[in-house]
Amino acid sequence: MASYDILVGTVLGASEYVADALSETLSEQGHSVSIHLDPNVQEINPDAIWLICSSTHGAGDLPDNIQPFAKQISGMDLSHITFLVVGLGDSSYDTYCNGAMVLQNLMEKAGAKLAYQPIHIDVLHHPIPEDIAVEWLKDYLQNAV
Structure with a gap:
């Protein structure tokens, strides 16, 4: 089984709820999981798959808690x-999922490899974003073999 480190960028907590649901799904399938609410490169397992889960704040900005990680x-x-x-x-904002x-x-510029197509969840159409995120994760896990 694999190791996953979930890096959370959140303002109002929705990304944290999604991260918890993803963590539970991964754990149920036997993977080891760590959640980082204030991601710091020195504390993230370099051998794990990094699962970035972030909202967008203000005019397309990163949430405050993940800005130091981005730097x-x-x-x-x-x-x-x-x-x-x-x-x-x-999606009513022009900076949707920015x-x-x-x-x-930033990850790709640093040479990291994207393992699966990203998912951008529109909270206007998915008021419980955890559900669609878990569906996406299950698809990834089935296709990752």
Whole structure:
């Protein structure tokens, strides 16, 4: 089984709820999971798959709690890292899921490998984003073999 470190970017808590649901799903399937509410590169397992779960704040900004992480990875060599992305947003804003897209871009610029297509969850159409995130994760786990 694999190890997953879930890196959470949240303002109002929705991403944290999604991270908890993803963690539970991974644990039920025998994977080891750690959740990082204040992600710090030095505390994240470099051998784990990094699952980034972030909302967008304000005018397309990263949530405050994940901004230091974004600064840390800028310019790093993360070519040994495999990662996944779950974005939460509201499609009535033109910066829909920008926080997740910024983090994905930073990870890819640092050489990290995206393991599966990201999911961007529109909370206008999915008021319980955990449900669709878990469906996406199960699809990934079935196709990751």
